[in-house]
Amino acid sequence: MEILMSILAGVLFMAGTYMVLSRSFIRIIIGTSIISHGAHVLLLTMAGLKTGAPPLLGLEAGTYSDPLPQALILTAIVISFGVTSFFMVLGYRAYKETGTDDTDRLRGTDSYD
Amino acid sequence: MLTALHIAIVAPFIAAVFVPFLYKKLPKIHTGWFVLTIPAILFVYFLQYLPVTSSKQTVTAVWDWIPSLGIHFTAHVDGLGLLFALLITGIGMLVVLYSIYYLSKEREALNNFYTFLLMFMGAMLGVVLSDNLIVLYTFWEITSLSSFLLISYWYEREKSRYGALKSMLITVMGGFSMLVGFVMLYAMTGTFSIQEIIASAGDITSHDLFIPAMLTILLGAFTKSAQFPFHIWLPDAMEAPTPVSAYLHSATMVKAGIYLVARLSPVFAFSGEWMWIVAGFGIVTLFWGSFSAVQQTDLKGILAFSTVSQLGMILSMLGVGAAAIHFDSMDDNLYIGATTAAIFHLINHATFKGSLFMMAGIVDHETGTRDIRRLGGLMTVMPITFTIAVIGSFSMAGLPPFNGFLSKEMFFTAMVDITSFQAFNMDSFGVLFPVVAWVASIFTFIYSMMLVFKTFTGKMQPEKLDVKPHEAPFGMLLSPIILVSLVIVFGFFPNILAYTVIEPAMASILPSLLGEGEQFYVDIYFWHGWTIELYMTMGVIGIGTLLYLSLRKWVAVYDVFPSSLTLNHIYDQTVAGVEKVSSQLTGAYMTSSIRHYLLYIFSFFVVALVFVLFNKDAFSVDGATAPISVYEGVLAAVLVTTALVVMFTRSRLKAIIGLGVLGYTIALFFVIFRAPDLALTQLIIETVSVALFLLCFYHLPQISRKLENMRFRAGNFIVSLAVGLTVTLIGISANSSRLFESIAGFFPEASYDEAGGKNMVNVILVDFRGFDTLLEILVLAIAAAGIFTMIKLRLAGRNDL
Numbered sequence: 001m002e003i004l005m006s007i008l009a010g011v012l013f014m015a016g017t018y019m020v021l022s023r024s025f026i027r028i029i030i031g032t033s034i035i036s037h038g039a040h041v042l043l044l045t046m047a048g049l050k051t052g053a054p055p056l057l058g059l060e061a062g063t064y065s066d067p068l069p070q071a072l073i074l075t076a077i078v079i080s081f082g083v084t085s086f087f088m089v090l091g092y093r094a095y096k097e098t099g100t101d102d103t104d105r106l107r108g109t110d111s112y113d
Numbered sequence: 114m115l116t117a118l119h120i121a122i123v124a125p126f127i128a129a130v131f132v133p134f135l136y137k138k139l140p141k142i143h144t145g146w147f148v149l150t151i152p153a154i155l156f157v158y159f160l161q162y163l164p165v166t167s168s169k170q171t172v173t174a175v176w177d178w179i180p181s182l183g184i185h186f187t188a189h190v191d192g193l194g195l196l197f198a199l200l201i202t203g204i205g206m207l208v209v210l211y212s213i214y215y216l217s218k219e220r221e222a223l224n225n226f227y228t229f230l231l232m233f234m235g236a237m238l239g240v241v242l243s244d245n246l247i248v249l250y251t252f253w254e255i256t257s258l259s260s261f262l263l264i265s266y267w268y269e270r271e272k273s274r275y276g277a278l279k280s281m282l283i284t285v286m287g288g289f290s291m292l293v294g295f296v297m298l299y300a301m302t303g304t305f306s307i308q309e310i311i312a313s314a315g316d317i318t319s320h321d322l323f324i325p326a327m328l329t330i331l332l333g334a335f336t337k338s339a340q341f342p343f344h345i346w347l348p349d350a351m352e353a354p355t356p357v358s359a360y361l362h363s364a365t366m367v368k369a370g371i372y373l374v375a376r377l378s379p380v381f382a383f384s385g386e387w388m389w390i391v392a393g394f395g396i397v398t399l400f401w402g403s404f405s406a407v408q409q410t411d412l413k414g415i416l417a418f419s420t421v422s423q424l425g426m427i428l429s430m431l432g433v434g435a436a437a438i439h440f441d442s443m444d445d446n447l448y449i450g451a452t453t454a455a456i457f458h459l460i461n462h463a464t465f466k467g468s469l470f471m472m473a474g475i476v477d478h479e480t481g482t483r484d485i486r487r488l489g490g491l492m493t494v495m496p497i498t499f500t501i502a503v504i505g506s507f508s509m510a511g512l513p514p515f516n517g518f519l520s521k522e523m524f525f526t527a528m529v530d531i532t533s534f535q536a537f538n539m540d541s542f543g544v545l546f547p548v549v550a551w552v553a554s555i556f557t558f559i560y561s562m563m564l565v566f567k568t569f570t571g572k573m574q575p576e577k578l579d580v581k582p583h584e585a586p587f588g589m590l591l592s593p594i595i596l597v598s599l600v601i602v603f604g605f606f607p608n609i610l611a612y613t614v615i616e617p618a619m620a621s622i623l624p625s626l627l628g629e630g631e632q633f634y635v636d637i638y639f640w641h642g643w644t645i646e647l648y649m650t651m652g653v654i655g656i657g658t659l660l661y662l663s664l665r666k667w668v669a670v671y672d673v674f675p676s677s678l679t680l681n682h683i684y685d686q687t688v689a690g691v692e693k694v695s696s697q698l699t700g701a702y703m704t705s706s707i708r709h710y711l712l713y714i715f716s717f718f719v720v721a722l723v724f725v726l727f728n729k730d731a732f733s734v735d736g737a738t739a740p741i742s743v744y745e746g747v748l749a750a751v752l753v754t755t756a757l758v759v760m761f762t763r764s765r766l767k768a769i770i771g772l773g774v775l776g777y778t779i780a781l782f783f784v785i786f787r788a789p790d791l792a793l794t795q796l797i798i799e800t801v802s803v804a805l806f807l808l809c810f811y812h813l814p815q816i817s818r819k820l821e822n823m824r825f826r827a828g829n830f831i832v833s834l835a836v837g838l839t840v841t842l843i844g845i846s847a848n849s850s851r852l853f854e855s856i857a858g859f860f861p862e863a864s865y866d867e868a869g870g871k872n873m874v875n876v877i878l879v880d881f882r883g884f885d886t887l888l889e890i891l892v893l894a895i896a897a898a899g900i901f902t903m904i905k906l907r908l909a910g911r912n913d914l
Contacts, residue, residue, distance in 0.1 A: 001741050006844030008749055012775075014837025015756040017715060019768075021708055021829040026765060026810045030772050033802065034759065037779050042840065044786060046847050047855070054787040057864055057871035065787040066857040067864075067873035071882060073791055074874065075889050081798045082896035085805055089900045092809045107705040 005045040012038030025091035025101040029084065036080040040073045116174040118188040121158055122242055125151055125235030129228045136224035144223045145213035148231060152205035155238075159198045166192045166617040169632070173244065173308075182247075183305050189244035192617025196456065197241035197365075197372055199614070200463050204364040205234050207592035211471050212356035214589035215478060226266060226354070233259035237365050241372055246295040246305045250288070253337075256366050257284045263361060264353040276349035279684070283336050283346045291333025291373075297326035298380075311379045311624065318383055327381045330373065331390060338370025340428065341398040344421040345680045351413040355474030358413060363420050363466035368459065371424065374431050375455070375622050382435035392432025392531075396549050398425025403556035407664075408671045412473040412483040412568065415560050416466065419509065422557060423462045426550075430455035430524060433531045433546070437623055447530045449623065453635055454523030456618045460610065461508065461516040461603060468596035469505040469564070472498055475589055476568060481579030485563065490573030495584050497594070499569045504597040508604070510561035510657075511554060511650060516603040518650070524550065525646040551649055558657030559664070611635040712832060719835045722843065731846045744785055752778045765810065773803040790874045 012034055019031025047069035053061030055070065095101045128151045136144045165172060172190040190198075209230070216223060236259060239252030257280075265277035295305070301317045302310045317323055334340075339347040350362050361367070374391060381387040402422025409415045434452035475498050476491065477483045492499045504515060511521030528547040575581065584590075603610060612635065619633050627633070660667070702713070725731075752775065759771035776799030783792035860873045860881075870876040878886050 001745065002848045003845055004741055004745070004749055006841045006848065008752055009844055010837040010839075010841030011753050011756050012837075013840040014833045015760045017833035017836040018760050018829055021711055021715075021826070021833065023708065026806070027768065030759065030768055030806075033772055034756070034775060037775055038840065041779065041782070042844055044783075044788070045844055048848075049786060052787065054789050055860070055873035056789075057861065057873065064857075064861050064873065066855060067860045067877055068855070068857065070788045070791055070874045071877035071885075073788075074794055074878060075885050077791070077794050077798055078889050079892050081802060082893045084802060086896045086899050088805055088809045089903050093903045103707045 001049050002045055005041060005049065009038045009042040009045060012041060023102050023104050025095065025103070028103070029087045029091055032087065033080070033084050036076070036084070040076060043069050043073050043076070114174065115176050116188070117158075118172065118174050118190065118242070119176050119186065121155055122188060122238045123235060124155060125231040125238070129231035129235070132227045132231065133224040136227075140218075143213050143218045144227050145209055145216070148227045149206065149209045149213070151231065152202045152209060152234065156199065156202035156206055159195060159202055162190050162195050163613055166190065166195050167613050169617070169620060169627075178248065183299075184247045185245055185306075186248050187244035187306060188242050189308065190242060191621045192614070192619070193372070193375055193621035194242050196460070196614050196618045197368070198238055200368075200460070201234060201237045201241065201365050204360060204463055204467050207467065207595055208356045208360040211359070211474070211589060211592040212354070214586055215356055215474055216354065226263075229259050229262040229266070230357070230360070233263065233361065233366070237369070240369055244307050246298065246307060246310075249307075250292050250295060253291070253333075253369065254285070254288050256369060257281065257288055257337075260284070260350070260361050260366055263357045264350045266354055266357065267352070270352065272349075273352040276346070276352040280346035280350050282688070283343055287333040287336025287343065290329045290336075294326045294329035294331075294333065297322040297329065301326070307376060314380045314383075317380075323381075323384070324386060327384070327387060328390075330377060330381075331394075334370035334373040335394060336370070337373075338367050338424050338428065339398075339421045340370070340394050340425060341401045341421075342680050344398060344402065344418075345684055347421055348409075348414055348417040351411070351417050355413070355470060355477065358416075359467050359470035359474070362417065363470050364463040367420060367424055368427075368463075371427055371431065371459065374428060375618075378431065378435060378438075378622050379624050382438050388432050388435045390432070391435065392429045392546065395425045395427070395429030395432055396546055396553075398422065399429060400425075400549050400553040400556075403553045403560065406560040407556055407563070408668075409560075410485050412476060412485060412488075412564065413470070415485075415564055416469055416473060419557070419560060420462075420466060422553065423458070423466065423509070426524060426553075427455050427459055427462065429546070429550070430458065430527055431622075433527050434622070436531060436534045438625060440626070446626070448527070448534065449619070449626070449633060450523060450530065451527035452619050452622055453615060453633070454520055454527050456615050456622075457516075457523065457607070457610070458520035460614070461520050461600070464596050464599045464603065465505040465508040465515075465517060468501055468593040468600065469509065471589075471593040471596070472502045472505060475585045475593070478589070479580070479585055480582045482577075485567040487574060487577040488568045489571040490569070491582055492569040494573075494582050495569070497584060497590050499565075501590070501593045501597050502565050502569060504600055505593075506561040506565045508600045510558045511653065514604050515600050516607065517600075519604065519607055521554065522646045522650065525554075525649050526644075529645055547649075551653065554649075554653045555657045555660065558653050559661045562657070562661045563664075608635075708829075712828075715832050715836050719832070719839050722839050726842060726846060742785075745782075748778055748781055748785070752782075769803060769806045769810070772806070773799060776802070788874075790872070 016031045016033075016035035016038060019027045019034060022028065022031075047066050052063035052065045053059045055064045055067035091101065094106070098106060100106065128148070132144060132148065135147050162172065172188075174188045176186040176188070178184050178186045209227075212226070212230075216226060233256060236252045236255035240249055240256060243249040243252060261277045261281040264280055265273045267273050298310055299305055301320050301322055302313050304310060304313075336343040347362060347367065351358055353362070378387075399422050402418045402420075402425055406415050406418035406422060409418060430451045434448060434455060437446050437448035437452065440446045440448075473483060476488065476495070479495065479498075480488065480491070482488065508515035508517035511517045525547065528550045531546055532543040534543060573582075612632075616633050616635050619635070620627055623633075702709075755771050755774045755778065759768050759775065762768050762771065776795060780792045780795040780799065783789075783795055860877065863881075864870055864873045864876045868876045868880040870880065
């Protein structure tokens with residue numbers, strides 16, 4: 001299971017990287033979202049996927065799944081959401097200002113020459 | 114402890130602070146008069162140490178600077194340091210006096226001039242009187258800096274800036290190299306104190322760092338003292354005002370390298386490498402400088418190359434003087450004479466070269482040009498200047514009865530004696546030294562004669578001069594007159610220097626030869642008898658006169674060298690080439706395309722991590738793994754399919770919806786892996802994200818209907834595949850090698866008992882690790898504020914701002 005999940009994380013990273021390397025804003029932002037997904041999957045996997053009860057004491061089970069990585073992922077999900085939404089609006093505004101969403105057309109100029 | 118000696122060293126710096134105030138508040142009085150008091154007082158102050166050093170005493174005063182690093186501002190006065198201190202303050206005094214008449218108080222920015230000059234004077238005193246290598250290095254760099262400022266004094270001139278930059282680049286390069294050598298010395302001996310290093314010199318000769326330290330320090334000394342091939346900055350430094358050229362570039366700063374060689378002779382001189390390098394570079398510089406000087410047409414140009422040449426001469430004598438250390442005592446020790454000659458010539462050079470520079474400045478000042486092709490026949494209009502030029506030049510050429518004759522004779526003696534030294538191949542190859550020295554002396558004779566006769570004899574060409582020539586004011590003549598008087602006094606009575614100045618300085622250079630209560634025997638006199646040196650001098654005069662008279666016929670020899678092979682050309686090409694290559698290199702990888710930068714980052718990530726994985730042999734697939742159920746298999750298939758669709762779809766909408774599918778699939782994974790809170794959050798956030806994506810981009814009319822301009826890029830795909838594989842490998846590898854048990858057992862026990870909650874994840878978020886949550890809230894708040902700002906604050910008219 002862990003090996004399969006590692007492969008899945010790898011696939012997500014691959015897809016995310018490929019998207020990030022493209023030229024348009026939206027694909028780059030989608031790429032960063034996919035990479036976040038990959039990272040979350042990897043976090044969960046590396047903590048061990050041994051099945052136990054959900055981490056709720058009320059269930060009174062013998063073993064629970066590890067709550068700490070879940071807490072970490074929860075934090076990470078929220079932060080990546082904040083960053084992604086900021087990026088989205090930033091990309092939107094950049095498009096409005098510059099009239100393009102192509103990063104190759106948004107190169108800086110050597111104004112310090 | 115702070116002593117009067119320390120204050121004397123930093124006094125010029127303190128005085129420099131007040132110069133601008135005096136310049137602004139008392140504009141009626143030439144600022145130079147105030148400045149003049151500083152070197153005058155210091156000169157008198159240092160004179161009182163003469164009895165101390167001549168009785169073999171030294172004065173050391175320590176002032177802690179960074180005691181924890183062994184760096185103390187240790188002032189150390191011995192024969193060598195005092196000789197230089199007297200030169201610096203004495204010539205400094207005369208140069209300030211000369212500059213008062215040379216620089217106009219109406220037209221020039223005198224505050225800058227005297228501030229820089231005092232800075233330089235203090236730094237130079239610091240160099241020669243510091244016993245700590247780091248402090249010495251600090252002052253050394255201040256001399257480079259103030260020299261840079263003084264060369265570019267007329268900064269509106271292109272050539273001044275070029276010369277200043279050139280000297281800066283070359284001397285600072287040497288300075289850095291020297292610092293490396295100092296650190297190596299520290300590594301070998303464990304101290305920065307020169308006296309302590311000298312005391313432990315015998316232990317380090319076989320150390321691995323001994324030769325590297327010697328070479329790096331010598332590079333510093335050679336660049337500063339304008340030795341071949343680093344001499345090229347000195348002729349360009351002649352763009353400085355003439356008092357600066359006289360002070361820095363003939364009498365003091367260029368001798369800092371010589372000081373360093375002399376000072377560290379007791380450390381390094383026992384090795385044959387030192388002797389060959391110092392003497393060899395010196396003799397080559399002597400020849401090349403005097404040979405090049407003949408070609409010059411500018412008075413200061415001639416003097417610059419002549420300085421290069423004379424510095425080479427002093428250095429070669431110091432190198433040859435190292436032979437003396439190989440003897441146990443001074444009985445029958447021929448080679449001590451070379452050191453005597455080096456010091457004597459050091460003093461002589463300061464006197465006649467200083468006066469010659471001032472003479473050139475006077476000629477420039479009174480005729481408007483320094484070009485010898487436009488000058489001539491000034492003898493009758495400027496008789497005093499002519500006398501100064503004759504005495505200075507004849508002394509430089511080595512003619513009796515001036516002091517240059519004495520030191521040149523001693524120089525020949527040293528060069529002839531070295532051929533009989535029975536070590537380091539000196540007895541076979543050493544014969545080159547007297548031959549080269551003799552040829553170089555002929556050229557020295559030629560340019561010295563040019564200096565006098567081309568300027569002052571022949572026909573005057575008033576039509577080529579901008580102003581009508583006339584004799585300079587007395588104040589301007591005073592300093593060179595004092596200097597040429599010294600030339601004559603030292604010429605006729607050289608022994609007034611012998612035991613007051615020269616002998617104590619020798620004791621500093623060759624300390625191992627002196628026993629308790631002994632002293633070197635210094636006797637300089639005119640008549641040696643009919644010796645080989647006398648014949649050599651006669652040859653120099655004879656052949657030199659012939660060559661000078663036939664100069665017109667053979668001057669074409671200089672055109673034989675192609676200009677593309679000159680050192681200046683090589684320097685210019687190097688500087689331009691380095692600039693070009695670096696800008697090409699930067700241009701090649703700084704493309705300002707974000708895609709390229711990301712490619713570099715990802716590639717580096719892959720290469721570094723895979724290398725570490727291989728290096729640590731971290732591929733092991735063992736360890737317990739959970740079984741795969743049907744649900745997980747199906748979800749995995751969905752995830753992979755969706756990811757591929759998102760990657761390769763050309764439609765923007767499909768990509769956004771695919772991203773949503775990915776998010777929901779991961780939420781389902783969270784369900785399977787018993788993470789209800791995660792699943793909840795993931796579902797909600799994915800929904801909101803997709804909605805936002807659609808809002809921002811799908812509803813943009815301008816771009817939403819256009820298909821994505823994309824095609825498959827193999828390079829991107831390979832990099833991303835490699836990133837994915839690396840992540841997978843790391844995941845598997847990390848899973849297989851667990852180093853310690855997790856703390857998972859803590860939370861089920863403690864959640865309810867200590868925090869009173871049954872939902873462990875929530876207890877962790879708000880109780881055990883509440884800080885994370887606090888800052889995560891902050892992140893959201895900042896993101897929200899940022900979005901609000903971006904939407905609301907449109908600085909449409911930002912051009913007006």
